[in-house]
Amino acid sequence: MMSTQNVFIIGATGNVGSELFHQIELFDKPELGKHQNPTRIIGIADSQSYFFTEAGIHVANLDSTTLNSHDWMCKRIKGLLMCQGKPFGNSGLEELLHQVRFNGLDGEVIFIDATTGGQELLEFHKAVIKTSANSIVTANKNPVALSTMDDFQTLTADRHRYGMRSTIMAGADTVVDIMDFYDTSDHIESIEGCFSGSLGYICSMLEDGDAVFSQILREALEDGLTEPDPRDDLNGLDVARKLVIIARCLNFPVCIEDVSVNSFIDLEKYESVRSVEEFLEATKQEDEYFANLLTSARNDGKKLRYVGRIKIEEKNIKMSLGLELLDPDSSLATLRGAKNKITIFSAIHRNGYMIEADGAGAEVTANGIRRDLLPMLQHRRCGMYSI
Known part of the structure; x- marks a missing residue:
């Protein structure tokens, strides 16, 4: 039937x-x-x-x-x-x-x-x-x-x-697997990951060196890889919400204020900017900063990623996120485009349980x-x- x-x-x-x-x-x-x-x-x-x-x-x-x-x-x-x-x-x-x-x-x-x-x-x-x-x-x-x-x-x-x-x-399977970890009493010790497809895309394009930050940001918006107002991605709060969801799935009574957030760029200097178009134009002043940051990263053999971290010790949990320069052999450093990846370290999965998938886009x-x-x-x- x-x-x-x-x-x-x-x-x-x-x-x-x-x-x-x-x-x-x-x-x-x-x-x-x-x-x-x-x-x-x-x-x-x-x-x-x-x-x-x-x-x-x-x-x-x-x-x-x-x-x-x-x-x-x-x-x-x-x-x-x-x-x-x-x-x-x-x-x-x-x-x-x-x-x-x-x-x-x-x-x-x-x-x-x-x-x-x-x-x-x-x-x-x-x-x-x-x-x-x-x-x-x-x-x-x-x-x-x-x-x-x-x-x-x-x-x-x-x-x-x-x-x-x-x-x-x-x-992808993040939420489902985290709930399964909790329901099977596998104690999670830490989680690290790149949780934003839009910010991951920006990092990858910056590393390629073919375009400046403001141009990459505009193209990401036009391709539907950011929120309608890209400031909703750049402020880090979208990723912070994801960390809160993960922590709550593990039965930690946390809120957004419990996440230590370092935004992708300093948005305070754009507080007077109203429209999205004005903001996109204003971000041209970030181009030199990111060009210098990427030059320094290349000289040191590092990769730029926006990373979220959760650390659990007994009944205490710490959540943080921000831009990091990673060693090239880091699992997160290998990400390209809008790919997301997290690694879960638990009492059973001591070497890390990894989930990798596209992290942005209406189709997925x-x-x-x-x-x-x-x-x-x-x-x-x-x-x-x-x-």
Whole structure:
């Protein structure tokens, strides 16, 4: 018997949300024969409105020739919300829960948070987990990193109802493996890693020496490798949130203020700069600094990386991050482009347990969300394997 998985994408018009819609439309079809559990998109929402239909939302018949038509898909979703979307009422996002209950689907829907929202999204996550039988998959770090530890434990207590692998390394195994380490009582002693695909890309391009910092930063933004405002990457807080999530998965009641953060560049001197374009222009004054830093690093045989570190001693935890000059034989020094890598040292894995994967980009993040959906299938069955 076929079991359909119903999903409701919040943030469907953003880069990750629209790419997720695209991948589901293209790949999650029973007629492909890979599995018997098609994913059905029954709702989409942006910050202003939502569209819900129990029959499922389809915007086009896609084939392999439209695999890279992400921009086209984003426009179609925006058009659908504009023409058929319903504005949010006074209850805000909880109106989505009301729609699900009204249509008799409570417990049969997975809400996907593909936004960068804060308190409003946290409250919605809590409402889903505490007042309904539905589930959540999130790529949004804020509800699990900027909330209280009590809220974190409330959201994540049932591993099968709350998926958050895409909050770190764009959906690689970091979150899942860290939880497994905790659940199997393998004591983690330290973790070191490069957790930012955007900052890793900048470091790699600086080392190549073909472009100056301000040019590299602009190209990273244009290629979708940074946040819409790259200052959200350069201030280090995005990485700090990831360290908080890891520490909380290990049951340490930490918050963002517990992370010692050294930003990629000194952003205080840009406090008066408003727009992103003005900021990009202003960063030209950083070009000479990084040119000199890289010259010095090359002379000393070092590699520049933005590194996060977690050190655990008994019941105490220390978290820090910042630019480091590493020996070339360091495992982190070998990273190129937007790759992320972490090494976990534990009582069992004394020589290091390594995870390496792409750490940025809408395509890999959307795929990470789809991987988080798989364990939530009620009756996951494969179809006919084919070559």
